[in-house]
Amino acid sequence: MSSAQIEIQLIASLVAIACAIPGVFLVLRKMALISDAISHSILPGLVIGFFITHDLNSPLLILMGALSGILTVVLVEYIQKTKLVKEDTAIGLVFPAMFSIGVLLIAKNANDVHLDVDAVLLGELAFAPFDRLIVNGIDIGPKSLWIIGTILLITLSLLVAFFKELKVSTFDAGLATSLGFSPIVIHYGLMSIASVTTVGAFDAVGAILVVALMIAPAATAYLLTNDLKIMLVFSVIFGVFSAISGYWLAHWLDASISGSMITMLGFVFFLVYLFAPNRGFISVLYRNKQQQKEVQLLTFLLHLNNHTEENERHINHLNEHINWHKIKAQSIVDLAEKNNMIVINNQIIALTPKGKIFTEKAIDYIITNDDSKIESMKKDFFLFRG
Amino acid sequence: MEIKYAVTVDDLTVAYNYKPVLWDIDLAIPEGVLMAIVGPNGAGKSTLIKSILGIINPIAGSVSIYGKSYDKQRKLVAYVPQKGSVDWDFPTTALDVVKMGTYGSLGWVKRPGKAQKKAALEALEKVGMLAFKNRQISQLSGGQQQRVFLARALAQNASIYFMDEPFQGVDATTEITIINILKELRKAGKTVVVVHHDLQTVPEYFDWVTFLNVKKIATGPVKEIFNDDNLTKTYGINYKVSVQQ
Numbered sequence: 216m217s218s219a220q221i222e223i224q225l226i227a228s229l230v231a232i233a234c235a236i237p238g239v240f241l242v243l244r245k246m247a248l249i250s251d252a253i254s255h256s257i258l259p260g261l262v263i264g265f266f267i268t269h270d271l272n273s274p275l276l277i278l279m280g281a282l283s284g285i286l287t288v289v290l291v292e293y294i295q296k297t298k299l300v301k302e303d304t305a306i307g308l309v310f311p312a313m314f315s316i317g318v319l320l321i322a323k324n325a326n327d328v329h330l331d332v333d334a335v336l337l338g339e340l341a342f343a344p345f346d347r348l349i350v351n352g353i354d355i356g357p358k359s360l361w362i363i364g365t366i367l368l369i370t371l372s373l374l375v376a377f378f379k380e381l382k383v384s385t386f387d388a389g390l391a392t393s394l395g396f397s398p399i400v401i402h403y404g405l406m407s408i409a410s411v412t413t414v415g416a417f418d419a420v421g422a423i424l425v426v427a428l429m430i431a432p433a434a435t436a437y438l439l440t441n442d443l444k445i446m447l448v449f450s451v452i453f454g455v456f457s458a459i460s461g462y463w464l465a466h467w468l469d470a471s472i473s474g475s476m477i478t479m480l481g482f483v484f485f486l487v488y489l490f491a492p493n494r495g496f497i498s499v500l501y502r503n504k505q506q507q508k509e510v511q512l513l514t515f516l517l518h519l520n521n522h523t524e525e526n527e528r529h530i531n532h533l534n535e536h537i538n539w540h541k542i543k544a545q546s547i548v549d550l551a552e553k554n555n556m557i558v559i560n561n562q563i564i565a566l567t568p569k570g571k572i573f574t575e576k577a578i579d580y581i582i583t584n585d586d587s588k589i590e591s592m593k594k595d596f597f598l599f600r601g
Numbered sequence: 602m603e604i605k606y607a608v609t610v611d612d613l614t615v616a617y618n619y620k621p622v623l624w625d626i627d628l629a630i631p632e633g634v635l636m637a638i639v640g641p642n643g644a645g646k647s648t649l650i651k652s653i654l655g656i657i658n659p660i661a662g663s664v665s666i667y668g669k670s671y672d673k674q675r676k677l678v679a680y681v682p683q684k685g686s687v688d689w690d691f692p693t694t695a696l697d698v699v700k701m702g703t704y705g706s707l708g709w710v711k712r713p714g715k716a717q718k719k720a721a722l723e724a725l726e727k728v729g730m731l732a733f734k735n736r737q738i739s740q741l742s743g744g745q746q747q748r749v750f751l752a753r754a755l756a757q758n759a760s761i762y763f764m765d766e767p768f769q770g771v772d773a774t775t776e777i778t779i780i781n782i783l784k785e786l787r788k789a790g791k792t793v794v795v796v797h798h799d800l801q802t803v804p805e806y807f808d809w810v811t812f813l814n815v816k817k818i819a820t821g822p823v824k825e826i827f828n829d830d831n832l833t834k835t836y837g838i839n840y841k842v843s844v845q846q
Contacts, residue, residue, distance in 0.1 A: 298618075379712055380710075387682065393654040393678065441693070
């Protein structure tokens with residue numbers, strides 16, 4: 216690996232971490248689309264910053280970009296408060312307008328500089344190592360590494376300091392207010408961080424990938440955990456993994472780095488969506504199928520429990536009486552027999568003591584919803600896991 | 602003996618988009634009562650609680666908690682919002698939600714430690730939810746979620762408790778658990794204010810009642826003012842007749 220390759224992967228990883236952290240809170244606050252709005256509407260701020268300084272690397276550009284991101288949030292909220300349109304419509308109104316102002320400003324005044332629309336949308340990570348930060352004549356690394364590193368450091372310190380406040384105001388804004396933690400301050404703090412991160416990252420990865428890096432890792436982590444801290448850690452891991460594997464995918468395909476990174480983010484989400492242990496597609500499918508089978512078993516056992524007369528319990532009559540197909544009836548009978556819940560004598564089925572206790576406990580639970588007596592049954596049956 | 606008031610509300614007016622939801626409310630809640638706020642839908646019951654707690658800004662009027670502004674007294678006050686006001690799919694556990702009740706006493710930046718965890722566990726035990734402390738909150742039943750919310754308020758260790766429809770959609774067991782805890786709080790000298798919907802249980806559960814319908818209709822001891830006259834004034838129909846039908 217050349218040093219440029221290492222630097223590119225390092226920048227991509229830092230960008231991924233810096234995006235994943237605010238991304239988790241945006242996803243939990245159902246504000247994923249706001250990141251899209253911010254990423255597009257920083258453009259006029261950047262252009263105006265450039266007009267003032269005539270320097271693409273001035274910190275003023277980051278400040279102006281972030282300010283126009285926050286302005287977008289304010290405008291969206293203002294339009295939404297009029298109750299004339301809903302939030303998604305308000306977002307759709309504001310950010311294309313902001314972005315197009317930026318496009319017009321570039322076209323009229325900045326055609327001769329490296330600030331074209333393609334670069335804004337897709338970024339160009341491959342060029343990042345060429346733009347060095349030189350202090351007192353010494354090369355101390357790529358500029359974007361320093362920019363995103365600084366932003367990440369600020370984000371991490373704020374996260375550690377205000378984790379409790381972020382959590383309570385995200386979960387229950389009313390309680391946060393009554394406890395004296397202003398959700399408005401937290402909200403705009405988060406929006407500011409999201410804006411600054413977007414500006415700091417988009418030069419390297421472009422406006423569209425910034426959105427993907429914020430939302431996809433958080434959405435993926437959400438499928439895997441019930442703990443906010445672990446969700447943050449998983450998001451960071453997924454972000455960094457997609458960034459690095461995306462880089463090598465691009466290398467292999469000889470294609471756009473940012474495009475390959477987004478592809479990896481989508482791929483990772485898809486895998487987790489399929490295979491996540493509790494909320495994944497396959498797991499839900501399996502659970503539904505099992506539950507269906509358990510309900511059928513219980514229906515069958517209940518029927519046996521309710522009828523002492525032998526003709527009701529004759530194996531040939533079961534099809535008619537419970538109105539099941541023969542195959543289904545057979546599979547349920549097999550299941551009950553395998554679990555020692557029934558015995559079959561001369562084609563007559565009877566509950567075993569174990570089957571009787573099981574049936575009564577299960578019915579008791581379904582009626583009273585009191586799950587203290589069925590703890591032991593939860594391990595084997597999805598039905599009783601609430 | 603002079604009555605000591607836990608909460609006083611003066612000339613409170615709240616409007617959404619210039620439509621008044623609460624109109625010139627004067628209300629004094631004596632210390633140590635278990636009070637129901639009753640009134641029809643849209644009467645401003647939740648709004649009244651939220652304006653006392655500073656969650657909604659009134660367009661006029663003032664609120665004081667033991668004679669001082671809410672900002673200075675927020676540690677004396679605990680709040681149980683409506684269960685539907687939060688996203689129960691949030692990645693957190695019952696214990697963690699209850700711990701949030703202790704955040705107010707910590708203030709900004711400082712993180713919860715052993716004392717906060719202990720308070721949270723005690724609160725969970727009081728509402729009979731200790732066994733579920735590590736359960737993800739979406740895995741709890743509606744009644745269990747409501748008990749977690751109550752535990753969170755208990756963990757605040759306040760003097761005044763505001764609860765927004767704590768009996769909404771809970772089973773009988775949870776309702777009994779909750780009302781017993783509320784009665785214990787009153788016994789300990791705390792003041793409890795509950796937005797309540799079930800008029801049948803008012804005399805059994807509460808000793809103080811406020812009738813509200815945009816304006817305050819009446820407030821006082823249940824024994825004296827919980828009558829057909831006030832019910833009719835509040836609900837705008839001949840209450841007695843409609844109940845008999």
